Amino acid sequence: MQVHRVSRQYVIRKLLIMIPSLLGISIVLFALLALAPGDPFDELATNPAVPPEVRAALRAKFGLDDPIWMRYWHWLIALLQGDWGFSFVSRMDVSTLILQRLPVTLVVIGASQILAIAIAIPVGVLAATRPYSLFDQIANTFAFIGFSLPTFFTGLVLILVFSIQLDWLPFVYRADISATGWEFYWEHIKQSIMPVTVLGLFQGAALVRFVRSSVLDVIRLDYVTTARSKGIGERKVITRHVVRTALIPVVTLVALQMPIVFSGAVVTEQIFRVPGIGSLLITSMLSNDTPVVMGVTFVSACLVVFFNLIADILYGWLDPRIAFR
């Protein structure tokens, strides 16, 4: 059956709504970090080799003595121009640093979300179409267990079993794989398996229960009986008339959970030493590397806003009643 097209107006409206959210996020972020204790010049100040005039000149050069709104304005303009500042600790541009780390995180999060959805939709739908059956009960039990175990625990269990006992998978993620061609990809896949599994199963467990209850809500609606009366077969009744509508709230949930997924990724990246932006955030926080902390936080916030946009568009696409308003 034909899928409806989301009106361009709807998408543009959603895009425009993003701008104030992003500005708001940038202000909050800047204020928090500007007011936070800890000064990158602390080290220079206590270093007797640096004369006070040089220190003052440096402070002026980096604009640290300007009023706060001026600093925000400069920071924002620079941000928009792609100048994300300089990491005093790593001695490289923040943007370069983030671009180095971001792809790994995106791949791990993306793959784990795909895994979560790929498990949750079929399992949730099957469980809901056979409520209280053996399958339903097994699925529910596993979902409950998966949801109750924290990722650091499952992560450690996986490492113990697959890396230490069986020695099948590496337990430290390496960015500098020397192999080329197929082997390069194979090594990357092998080291991604555990972090992706840990994150994906955790997300999937929560999602299974949500999909199940959403399908159960839809399956007793009148139009499902209408669909059955058309003689199109139970399979089409479920896929076309039940799942399609039941997915609408699921899409929203997945998007709203993105911040949780990101924080979950920070933990997972620590366990498996994945060199993503999660671990970058932790190290830069520990070393007081303010520009990097700001950059990473801003990127994560942007990603969350972006996923909300995607959810809104999907939502409008799945439910014609929305996009018409």
Next chain:
Amino acid sequence: MAEPLLDIRGLKTWFKTDDGMVRAVDGVDLHIDRGETLGVVGESGCGKTVTARSVLKLIDMPPGRFEAGQILWQGRDLIPLSMEEMDKIRAKEIAIIFQEPMTSLNPVYTVGDQIAEVIALHQKLSRKQAIAGAAEMLRLVNIPNPQRRVHDYPHQFSGGMRQRVMIAMALSCQPKLLIADEPTTALDVTIQAQILELMQEMKERFGMAIMLITHAMGVVAETCQRVTVMYAGNVVEEASVEALFGDPRHPYTQGLIRSIPRVDRSAEKKQRLEAIAGTVPNLLEPPPGCRFAARCKFAMDVCTQAVPPLKEVGPGHYVRCVL
């Protein structure tokens, strides 16, 4: 006599609930001949919807189950059929429309898609041809601008228009029987008349039989040839419209007829419009004997001893009462 199109014999559809077995349909006999309109009447909760849905096997099982009886469709019992076999009968031979036009259509597909889905399946047409067929059906049910409206979503239609869409969908494969489960109850009075008129018009055009479920006796008088009166999961009376209104035998039927609001009565008499006192009994533990006994002013001792049999009181006129 020719074999009836649909012949329901001793049907029992029960529901297993936490409180016990709900005997929603508990021994229903009714039949519909080709091209006739049968009215099925009774108060809310009498088992009309369960009877109608049983015919197309649209009852959720569990909690429902067929306890006994036969549903003979052109002589063939539908109860033992698999869902795949039922799918060949649904829409193509027996179609159904429901009480709530606002919720009977899927909100995420255009009405054209939903009608075309049936046409494409049963008439083996391409999607494009099926959409053209859907537009033609919309035109037949008098929806203005069918070529454009076929691409609209259900929420863009009013209640009456959606019921027209449902009728268009139900008739798109020219079924031999249309089951209409209180098709006008949820609509405004003026719209009700239009929908009934449309059904009449469609019947003349396609020649199908109609099983019209309603709790409005007035509707029955206007549209049906024969009537089956249901009470608490049983059939209590069956007769031609003339016999039923001219000589109602069952006290329940008499009560129903007395409760029809009539325009020709004076305003002060209208005030004394009689509703039947009491409510439909609990179908969980139906009382032994006549189920109407608790509300019947003629009730006697014999009434509560055993369920009275259906007896013939005139040609084609049956009544389940000891009187």
